[in-house]
Amino acid sequence: MNEQKKDGLSGIVDLIWLNQANASFKEEEGFLSMDLDGTHYDRVLLSRCFPFDEPETHISVTDCDLKELGMIRDLQDLSEESREACRLELARKYFTREILSIEKIKERYGFTHWEVTLASGKKTFSVQDTYRAITKITSDHLLIYDVDGNVYEIKSVDALPHRSYRHLELYL
Amino acid sequence: MLTLSQRTEGAEKIINTLALNPEDIVLFALADLNARYDEQETVLVATKENLFISDGKQTKTYALTDLQKPTIEEKIGTCALVAEYQGKKRVLATMTNSRKQECRLFVKYLHMQMDKGEITVDEKDFRQEQFCPKCHRRYPDPNRKVCPDCMDKASIVGRFLTLAKKFKGQIALALAAMAITSVLGIVSPYLSTSFFYDQVLDIRGTFYGDLLFVVTLMLTTQIVTILLTMFSDIITAKVSAKIIYDLKCTIFDSIRRLSMRFFTGRQTGGLMTQINSDSNGIYWFFVNGFPTFFSSIIQVVAVFILMMAIDIPLAIVSLLPLPFYLYAVARVIKHQRWLHARSYARNRSMNSVLSDSLNGVRVVKAFAREKEETHRFNHYSEQASEMTKKITYYHNTRFPGLNLLIYLSTLIVWSVGGWMAMKGQITYGTLMVFISYVGILNGPMFSFVNMSDAFTRCVNGMQRLFEIADASPDVLESEHPVAMPEIRGEVEFRNVDFSYEKGRKTLEGISFKIEAGHSLGIVGHSGAGKSTLANLLIRLYDVDSGGIYIDGMNVKDMAFEDLRRCVSIVSQETYLFAGTVLENIAYANPEASKEDVIHAARIAGAHDFIMRLPNGYQTKIGFGYQDLSGGERQRVSIARAILKNPKILILDEATAAMDTATERTIQEALERLSENRTTIMIAHRLSTLRNADSLIVIEKGKMPETGTHVELLKQKGIYYRLYQLQLSALKNIGVEE
Ligand SMILES: Nc1ncnc2c1ncn2[C@@H]1O[C@H](COP(=O)(O)OP(=O)(O)OP(=O)(O)O)[C@@H](O)[C@H]1O
Ligand SMILES: [Mg+2]
Numbered sequence: 050m051n052e053q054k055k056d057g058l059s060g061i062v063d064l065i066w067l068n069q070a071n072a073s074f075k076e077e078e079g080f081l082s083m084d085l086d087g088t089h090y091d092r093v094l095l096s097r098c099f100p101f102d103e104p105e106t107h108i109s110v111t112d113c114d115l116k117e118l119g120m121i122r123d124l125q126d127l128s129e130e131s132r133e134a135c136r137l138e139l140a141r142k143y144f145t146r147e148i149l150s151i152e153k154i155k156e157r158y159g160f161t162h163w164e165v166t167l168a169s170g171k172k173t174f175s176v177q178d179t180y181r182a183i184t185k186i187t188s189d190h191l192l193i194y195d196v197d198g199n200v201y202e203i204k205s206v207d208a209l210p211h212r213s214y215r216h217l218e219l220y221l
Numbered sequence: 222m223l224t225l226s227q228r229t230e231g232a233e234k235i236i237n238t239l240a241l242n243p244e245d246i247v248l249f250a251l252a253d254l255n256a257r258y259d260e261q262e263t264v265l266v267a268t269k270e271n272l273f274i275s276d277g278k279q280t281k282t283y284a285l286t287d288l289q290k291p292t293i294e295e296k297i298g299t300c301a302l303v304a305e306y307q308g309k310k311r312v313l314a315t316m317t318n319s320r321k322q323e324c325r326l327f328v329k330y331l332h333m334q335m336d337k338g339e340i341t342v343d344e345k346d347f348r349q350e351q352f353c354p355k356c357h358r359r360y361p362d363p364n365r366k367v368c369p370d371c372m373d374k375a376s377i378v379g380r381f382l383t384l385a386k387k388f389k390g391q392i393a394l395a396l397a398a399m400a401i402t403s404v405l406g407i408v409s410p411y412l413s414t415s416f417f418y419d420q421v422l423d424i425r426g427t428f429y430g431d432l433l434f435v436v437t438l439m440l441t442t443q444i445v446t447i448l449l450t451m452f453s454d455i456i457t458a459k460v461s462a463k464i465i466y467d468l469k470c471t472i473f474d475s476i477r478r479l480s481m482r483f484f485t486g487r488q489t490g491g492l493m494t495q496i497n498s499d500s501n502g503i504y505w506f507f508v509n510g511f512p513t514f515f516s517s518i519i520q521v522v523a524v525f526i527l528m529m530a531i532d533i534p535l536a537i538v539s540l541l542p543l544p545f546y547l548y549a550v551a552r553v554i555k556h557q558r559w560l561h562a563r564s565y566a567r568n569r570s571m572n573s574v575l576s577d578s579l580n581g582v583r584v585v586k587a588f589a590r591e592k593e594e595t596h597r598f599n600h601y602s603e604q605a606s607e608m609t610k611k612i613t614y615y616h617n618t619r620f621p622g623l624n625l626l627i628y629l630s631t632l633i634v635w636s637v638g639g640w641m642a643m644k645g646q647i648t649y650g651t652l653m654v655f656i657s658y659v660g661i662l663n664g665p666m667f668s669f670v671n672m673s674d675a676f677t678r679c680v681n682g683m684q685r686l687f688e689i690a691d692a693s694p695d696v697l698e699s700e701h702p703v704a705m706p707e708i709r710g711e712v713e714f715r716n717v718d719f720s721y722e723k724g725r726k727t728l729e730g731i732s733f734k735i736e737a738g739h740s741l742g743i744v745g746h747s748g749a750g751k752s753t754l755a756n757l758l759i760r761l762y763d764v765d766s767g768g769i770y771i772d773g774m775n776v777k778d779m780a781f782e783d784l785r786r787c788v789s790i791v792s793q794e795t796y797l798f799a800g801t802v803l804e805n806i807a808y809a810n811p812e813a814s815k816e817d818v819i820h821a822a823r824i825a826g827a828h829d830f831i832m833r834l835p836n837g838y839q840t841k842i843g844f845g846y847q848d849l850s851g852g853e854r855q856r857v858s859i860a861r862a863i864l865k866n867p868k869i870l871i872l873d874e875a876t877a878a879m880d881t882a883t884e885r886t887i888q889e890a891l892e893r894l895s896e897n898r899t900t901i902m903i904a905h906r907l908s909t910l911r912n913a914d915s916l917i918v919i920e921k922g923k924m925p926e927t928g929t930h931v932e933l934l935k936q937k938g939i940y941y942r943l944y945q946l947q948l949s950a951l952k953n954i955g956v957e958e
Contacts, residue, residue, distance in 0.1 A: 219566070
C-alpha cells in the first residue's frame, strides 16, 4: 500500500513515510506522542501540506523544533487508534468554526460586524478589511478571519440560506 | 484580586462551585474552550497555593509548587495554556484567539505569583489607550484606536471645523451667497409665472403692460444668480482646497515623526493612496455635497413656506406625493449603490489579476502559461462586464420609473389646480407657479439621499486622517536630550531584550562592548536578529529592557540629531531615490562638496562604474530610469553612508551582492577609512569579517559566542561549524585560503 512511486523527484531527498508498520501515535494530556521505529517522542506536531484540499492526506510530522520526522501519506495508513489521535490533534491545530447562516452584516467605520449562527449557536464578531480577511479557497469555499485572528469557515456559499447569501454577496 | 476577564454570570457560578474564600483568589481569567475544543466558559483561578481550572463540571487543581513554565502556545485560531506539572508537560486549558490577551496576562502574573509570592500590577498592561474610554472594551485593532461602537461623529466634524476657523469670513460669505441664490432660484419661476400672468399680463395687475420692467427684473435675477454662484463656487473650491492642503500638511508632518513600528504595523503601500482618497472624499463633500445639500434645504423650506402662503389646500395636494417619491428614490439609490459596490469589487479583482500577470510576465512566459493567464483574466473580466451590464440595465429601467412618478405628481397638481382655477379659486398664474415649484421640490430628494452616504464617507475619511495625525510615535526623543557634539564612538549593549511582536522575543540578553575606533563583526543564521541589532542602535525601535550606550550615554538620552549624525548605516535593503547619482549620494549630507562626493564614491568603489554611466554623476537612476545592478546599488549606498563621515558605521550585508574581488577592494578602502571609526559589520560570508577586531555570533536572538576569530575557532561552537562549512565549500571547488 505504501510502495514508493518511482517518478523523477522522489528519493532524491530522504523522506520517511509513516504507516502502521513503523509508527504509532497516542494522545496524552493534550499532546500527541509518537513511537517511530522504537524511538519514543513525547510530543510531535502535525501539519497538513494542503490544509484545504487534503485534510487527511500528506501530513507532515515534526518534533517541537519543527524538524520533520516523517510524513503520513494518508491517515488510512495508520492503525485505528493512531488515526483517531491524529484526527484529534489536527482538529485542534486547524480549529475553525463553520458558519451555518448569516443573520446580518453591518458595516461601520472600516469594520464589518457579523452576526452569524454556528453549530454552537449565535455568534458575533468583527472583521477588518473584508477584502483581505475573506480568503477564497475556491469561489464556493471561504475562510473568514476576525480581528482577533479567529477563523470561521463557510464550506459552501451556494448551500447557504438565500438570505445569508444576500448579506454576504457584497463581499465576494 | 486581579481580574483579567469580565466576570460573567456563568463564570461566577463556576467560581462558586470551587468553594473558595473570595479573599484567597489572587488571579482570575476566563478561557472559552474546553478540552474537546467545544465552546464553553472555563475559569482560570489562582490562589497563593493553587491553580484551579474548571468548566463547572470538571475541576482540576494544580499545586503551584509542582507547576513549572506555564506558557501560552499559539496555534491557528486557538491558543493553549501549557505547563509542566509534576515533571510532565501538559495542556491545562484552551481558548480561542479572542481570549488570548487575557490569558497571556494571566500567565504573566501567574509567573509573578510563583516567583515572588505576590503580584504587582504593571500599569502598561492595562494602559487606558488600549481600551475605549467609553465602553471600556479593548479596541479591535490595537494599531487603530477606534471603537467602532462609540465613535463620536460630532467631535470629528467639530475638530475638522476648527481647521476651517481660519476661513470663517470667507465661508460665511459663501454660505450667504448660496442662500441668496437658492432663494433667487425660487423667485425666478415666480416672476416668470404668477407675477407675469397676474401682475403684468392681467389688466388688473399692478404692472400691467410693463413688459420691459418684468423682463429687466428677470434678467437681473438671472445675472445676479450667475454671479453669486460663481462667487460661492470659487470660494468653496478655494477654501476647501486650502483646508485639505493644511490637513495633508499636518498628516505628512506626523508621518515624518512616526516611528518604524507604525509603518510595519499596517499596509504602508496603501497608506498614501488612502490619504489621498480620503482627502478627496472630504474635498468633494465640501465642494459638492454640502453646498448642494445646503441650497436644497433652503429651497425646500422656502418653497414649502411660499406654497403654504399662496394656497394651503393646493399646497397640501402638491406635497402629498413627496414622501412616496422620497421613498422610491431612497430605494433606487440604495440598490444602485449596492450594484456599484459590487462592480467596484469585481473590477478590483479583475485589475489585480491583470497586474499580477503583467508584473509576473517573465514567469508567465518562461513557463508558457499565456493561455491559462488569458483564461483567468477572461473569467474575471466577464464577471466585471456582467456587473456593468446590470448597472446600465437597472439605470435604464428605474430612472424612467422615477420620472414617471414626478410626472404623476405634476399631473395631480395640473388636475386639482386646473379644477380650482376653473372654479376661480386660484388664478392661472398661481397654478403655473405651483407646477414649477413641484418640479423644484423633487430635485433635492436625490441630494438628500446622497447626502447621508457622502457624509459617512467624509467622516470616515476625516477619522482616518486624524488618526494618523494623532498617532504618537513610540520612539520618542528625550525631552531634555544631552548634547553630544563630539563623540568617540564607543558602543555598548547591556542586556538588551527586544521583540517586534508581543510574546515572541527577537533578541534576548544581548551584551557586548566595542571600544572606540574598533570593529565588530556579527555573524549568524538568516533571521537570527542581526539587522535588528542595527535597528536598535539607531533607534528605529526602542529596546524592551536593558540599554544601548554610546560613549557611556544611553541612546535614549541623546538628541536624534546627534545620534543619527554620528551613526551611519548601510542597510541590507538598499533604497535609491529617483534622482541623479549625485543627489543619491549627497542625500545624507547635502552640504558636501562635489569633490567629497567623488571621494566617497571612490572609497565605496562606485566611482568607476558611475563614470561608465552616460551622464556620469548626473545620470538619473531610480524608478523609471537607468537601472543599476544589485552590487552597484550597494556601492552607491555605501558612498552615501561614508559621505556623512560618521563616527560609527554599520554595514549590514553591505557587500553581499558583489563579487569577492570588488568586495576586497572596497574593504581595503574601508579599512583605511575606519582607522578611528567604530565599524559594525554584519555578514554571512565569513571572509568579509576576517579583519574585525572581535566577533559575536547571534543565534535565535541570543548571543552564545563572542571573541576573536582565533578564539571562536578554538571554542569549536557555532562559529567553528560555519567556518568549516564555508571552508569545505571552497575546498570542494578547489580553492584554498
Ligand atoms: N518589522 C518586523 N516585524 C516583525 N518581525 C520582524 C520585523 N523585522 C524582522 N522581524 C523578524 O525578526 C527576526 C530577526 O530579523 P532580522 O532582520 O534581525 O534577521 P537577520 O539576522 O538580519 O537575518 P538576515 O541574515 O536574513 O538578514 C526574524 O525572525 C524576522 O522575521
Ligand atoms: Mg538582516
